[in-house]
Amino acid sequence: MTQTSTHTVNRQILLASRPEGEATVANFRLAEAPIAPLEDGEVLVRNHFLSLDPYMRGRMNESKSYAQPQPLDEVMIGGTAGEVVASRNAHFQVGDAVVGMGGWQEYQRVPAGARGVLQKVDTRHVPLSAYLGAVGMPGVTAWYGLTQIIAPKAGETVVVSAASGAVGGAVGQLAKVRGCRAVGLAGGPDKCAYVVNELGFDACIDYKAHPDLKSLSKALKEACPNGIDGYFENVGGMILDAVMLRMNAFSRMALCGMIAGYDGTPTPMSNPALILINRMKVEGFIVSEHMNLWPEALKELGTLVATGKLKYRETVAQGLESAPEAFLGLLKGRNFGKQLVKLI
Amino acid sequence: MTQTSTHTVNRQILLASRPEGEATVANFRLAEAPIAPLEDGEVLVRNHFLSLDPYMRGRMNESKSYAQPQPLDEVMIGGTAGEVVASRNAHFQVGDAVVGMGGWQEYQRVPAGARGVLQKVDTRHVPLSAYLGAVGMPGVTAWYGLTQIIAPKAGETVVVSAASGAVGGAVGQLAKVRGCRAVGLAGGPDKCAYVVNELGFDACIDYKAHPDLKSLSKALKEACPNGIDGYFENVGGMILDAVMLRMNAFSRMALCGMIAGYDGTPTPMSNPALILINRMKVEGFIVSEHMNLWPEALKELGTLVATGKLKYRETVAQGLESAPEAFLGLLKGRNFGKQLVKLI
Known part of the structure; x- marks a missing residue:
């Protein structure tokens, strides 16, 4: 003492x-x-x-x-x-x-x-x-955006950017636990292999291999044959635009990060009319404003990590x-x- | 017969x-x-x-x-x-x-x-x-976006674009009935005078008098001293960008129309990171997909028109x-x- x-x-x-x-x-x-x-x-x-x-x-x-x-x-x-x-x-x-x-x-x-x-x-x-990480702020961030905003049903397709990161990795694994198809976006073949082979996502797209909107949109179409029902956004910019083109009617987007916009000029959303056309819900959140849900989130996250199910x-x-x-x-x-x- | x-x-x-x-x-x-x-x-x-x-x-x-x-x-x-x-x-x-x-x-x-x-x-x-109009699809559109997406509390500020139109006029009047500050955007002094003097909005901004983002944003700041809690979007484009700059934390945006984008090229949203920064909810809707709520909406709208309270x-x-x-x-x-x- x-x-x-x-x-x-x-x-x-x-x-x-x-x-x-x-x-x-x-x-x-x-x-x-x-x-x-x-x-x-x-x-x-x-x-x-x-x-x-x-x-x-x-x-x-x-x-x-x-x-x-x-x-x-x-x-x-x-x-x-x-x-x-x-x-x-x-x-x-x-x-x-x-x-x-x-x-x-x-x-x-x-x-x-x-x-x-x-x-x-x-x-x-x-x-x-x-x-x-997984049992802290990033894990709870993933949990909140997925369960409270995207709220996916079994069988739906959930996409997450920065999928090899602390938040993105948890989003996809939590989506898999809920019976969803989980598709990631990550930079480079090593990260993509990790997302699929170690984290158990159904697919992961190397956005660096798709430098333009058309190519990335096509890759998303192949990885998401039934379209996208939920998107967890950690990045913004061109990736956001490409995902928007594949969002289904009544899809939900949790806006968690816009890395591309932090340095100086904001990055636009090219076609916000898609929010109307697809009757989407887009919601931004800060996990520290939802402390009342942390115990529930940490309980699930801690159990999954302790039992080796959340990597x-x-x-x-x-x-x-x-x-x-x-x-x-x-x-x-x-x-x-x-x-x-x-x-x- | x-x-x-x-x-x-x-x-x-x-x-x-x-x-x-x-x-x-x-x-x-x-x-x-x-x-x-x-x-x-x-x-x-x-x-x-x-x-x-x-x-x-x-x-x-x-x-x-x-x-x-x-x-x-x-x-x-x-x-x-x-x-x-x-x-x-x-x-x-x-x-x-x-x-x-x-x-x-x-x-x-x-x-x-x-x-x-x-x-x-x-x-x-x-x-x-x-x-x-007021007791038909446009009125129900106003009612749905306001009550089901924006869901304003008394004392909050609600802004609507195309405020002299069939939908916009009803949005502001329904907001006033709910104890909100109602601010419109319309094109030209005649429309703005009508929105304030006949429809009873608290203020109306002539967007044609504010050709750039900075000027329009400043006008919105003056008309909305406590910021904007709810926005009913009928237009898109630069007006949307200007409103985004004044949205409060936890504000809600009902996306009903994007007229500016219908002709050819989509109009971007300049700074979607504001959705995150202000933890906004942005939701698109089509009123014909919510037929279950029409009776409730038409009841209020019909009563307000019949009693002269909805003009x-x-x-x-x-x-x-x-x-x-x-x-x-x-x-x-x-x-x-x-x-x-x-x-x-």
């Missing part, structure tokens, strides 16, 4: 400047801060893993978004999984595995009264890092200083599965 | 060719057909009014739409209101006022067994032509041969309120 002298310096990555167009490593800065002794009620967590996620790019801008911008010269926001290394709070013991929003830093000091900020997790059947892959960068480069790679699709930074 | 000799020739307007780009009068052809004596169970209706509606433009194309294309060399589809002039069907008497889908022709012969095709209407408190205006073209020109004018927004053709 007492703080040891080994935890005295906290290394952090701050947002140094806002991107003009594409984000670069120059937008970030490494800093060091002393760790003062804990006050009564406080907890000190050593972060083992940082989660890197596309939403962070939106926070780097000053423009209107669904969340407050990340302040300059402060620690970059982000989910973390780690271990309690000191505690003056009866609810947490040294050695507890916890997840929280610790940000891009090696230690997180949780103030008294902020108990909900830190969640204890059970690592006997589910690995600690999975609480940042995932991780790309792990080593050391805090690798976080900016790993994050920029994520924005360009260089990761394979959930992008993490390992800090110990 | 017997057919009189005065009804022997039926003048009709047929679709002569499909438009290439903009529709023209050359796409239509006037024809005459004899009216044979009625068979048992048949009804002959003399159409008093034809309804002209934007959806008809979509039917003129061969491309995929929500409905079958209008066949070439057949009578143009369309709603009609008229009077039974001969009947060999016990359910209909000569003199009954009826509405149906009679098409662009002076007489409609209704086959036996097609009883549901023709609806008797009560013209004591509601004029016959209103059953093609509307009509533009009436005279004579069957004026229908093509009147229809093309409708597509260009030259009508003022519901566009009808009077046949007698």
Whole structure:
């Protein structure tokens, strides 16, 4: 219950400047801060893993978004999984595995009264890092968009972009559990093979092999002989346009990410009249606004991971200083599965 | 109950060719057909009014739409209101006022067994032509999009494009009945004055006075100081883009029409990422697919019209041969309120 002298310096990555167009490593800065002794009620967590996620790019801008911008010269926001290394709070013991929003830093000091900020997790059947992926925010994101917006019936066809990613991979596997045909879109033959062979999707289209709308639309027609009933959108741009051409009457689209639009100019939707023509429902969502459904989602996701029915892959960068480069790679699709930074 | 000799020739307007780009009068052809004596169970209706509606433009194309294309060399589809002039069907008497889908022709012969095709209407408190407008398909369209998709709460702001039209005018008035702030978009100062002074909207923006996105967006900001919670879209294009910039978090958009896209090239939505950023719901609908709700809608609409609380205006073209020109004018927004053709 007492703080040891080994935890005295906290290394952090701050947002140094806002991107003009594409984000670069120059937008970030490494800093060091002393760790003062804990006050009564406080907890000190050593972060083992940082989660890197596309939403962070939106926070780097000053423009209107669904969340407050990340302040300059402060620690970059982000989910973390780690271990309690000191505690003056009866609810947490040294050695507890916890997840929280610790940000891009090696230690997180949780103030008294902020108990909900830190969640204890059970690592006997589910690995600690999975609480940042399949059994964390990305998994719940997949679960929410699929079950609450797309709400597919058995036999329907569900398509998801960025299918080898943490969210996309879960979307397709959850759709398969519900008796749907699951079709992914991913970049490159390796990712597509993984999506089909390891994750069990029915098909996966390599969008890099289809550089124009007509070609991609044709590939979708072949992979989705009965059209598309549900689309989980992580990307936007030309992929969105191609999918729109194959959506069925009364189809549903969950809008979760628009990576293509984060850097500078927005990417248009070429033919929004298709929403009318096909009587579609298109809905955007932010999973953190639906906390009431997280327990239900985490229960299904945790059970599926523990029983080996929900698979995932991780790309792990080593050391805090690798976080900016790993994050920029994520924005360009260089990761394979959930992008993490390992800090110990 | 017997057919009189005065009804022997039926003048009709047929679709002569499909438009290439903009529709023209050359796409239509006037024809005459004899009216044979009625068979048992048949009804002959003399159409008093034809309804002209934007959806008809979509039917003129061969491309995929929500409905079958209008066949070439057949009578143009369309709603009609008229009077039974001969009947060999016990359910209909000569003199009954009826509405149906009679098409662009002076007489409609209704086959036996097609009883549901023709609806008797009560013209004591509601004029016959209103059953093609405020108490007909346009009114129900307004009612459905507003109550079933936008579902506004009192105090919210609802915006509608083409606000002086048959659908748009009803949307705003139904929103006012529900305690909302109603803001319209219409073309020209006369239409805007009508929308505010006669229909009772809180404000109406003349989109023709705002030729660019920035100017229109600014006008919307002034008219909607608390942002936009619900948008009823009849138009598409730049107006849609401008409204998108002012939509609130968790706002709803009912997609009813995309006039701008009917002629040839689709008009894009510039920034679909706003659907995500603002967690919007965007839903397209076709009112004829929700017949189960028509009785509820017509009850409210009929009561409001009969009591003078739902106002509307009509533009009436005279004579069957004026229908093509009147229809093309409708597509260009030259009508003022519901566009009808009077046949007698």
